[in-house]
Amino acid sequence: MNKKLETIRQNVIECTKCELSKTRIKSVPGKGNFQSNVIFVGEAPGKNEDENGEPFIGIAGKKLSIALEEAGISREDVYITNIVKCRPPKNRIPNTIERSTCQEYLKKEISIIKPKIICILGNTAFNSLLGGSEIIKFRGKLVRKDDQLYFLTIHPAATIYNQELIRVLKSDIVKLFHLITELKNNKEVQIDIDYSS
Numbered sequence: 001m002n003k004k005l006e007t008i009r010q011n012v013i014e015c016t017k018c019e020l021s022k023t024r025i026k027s028v029p030g031k032g033n034f035q036s037n038v039i040f041v042g043e044a045p046g047k048n049e050d051e052n053g054e055p056f057i058g059i060a061g062k063k064l065s066i067a068l069e070e071a072g073i074s075r076e077d078v079y080i081t082n083i084v085k086c087r088p089p090k091n092r093i094p095n096t097i098e099r100s101t102c103q104e105y106l107k108k109e110i111s112i113i114k115p116k117i118i119c120i121l122g123n124t125a126f127n128s129l130l131g132g133s134e135i136i137k138f139r140g141k142l143v144r145k146d147d148q149l150y151f152l153t154i155h156p157a158a159t160i161y162n163q164e165l166i167r168v169l170k171s172d173i174v175k176l177f178h179l180i181t182e183l184k185n186n187k188e189v190q191i192d193i194d195y196s197s
């Protein structure tokens with residue numbers, strides 16, 4: 001693993017900067033390939049993640065893995081993390097204080113990995129990173145803000161009881177990796193929403 005990411009990992013494991021440290025079992029640092037072209041950002045760890053200290057290993061994580069596999073991508077090829085690294089009690093949405101306290105870790109992960117695209121999974125990540133809401137209306141879109149590209153899609157947890165949404169997630173992930181291939185080949189991609197201009 002990259003040494004700087006390993007330092008962040010250790011800092012997250014030991015972190016007591018917000019109230020979530022009092023109720024978690026384990027904090028959940030980001031995990032994956034530090035040379036990845038994409039960072040997936042979800043909301044927060046759930047029960048399985050809290051017990052094991054790894055991101056996206058429950059049912060929602062399996063849905064993400066299936067969508068990645070359909071796009072020909074292995075979990076080991078990408079980097080996956082969350083807005084907050086500790087589980088909120090009863091899986092409630094992390095509040096603004098928890099999100100802002102934890103954001104230094106995500107900022108560092110992004111600055112080390114320098115992904116071509118940050119893939120936002122669901123409303124909490126959309127709101128935290130871009131101030132957006134109602135991701136279902138904006139999913140599948142490519143966004144530019146401050147020289148960083150973001151791709152919007154639904155949170156895999158939303159697909160658990162909804163077969164239509166699993167098709168949506170799969171087609172978005174295919175589009176995401178098509179965009180990444182175009183960027184790697186120095187081709188122009190269409191920016192759907194530009195917060196920079």
Ligand code: SF4
Pocket residue numbers: 012015016017018019020021027084085086098101102
């Ligand atoms: S959620 Fe983030 S800021 Fe809060 S204790 Fe966990 S690692 Fe620290």
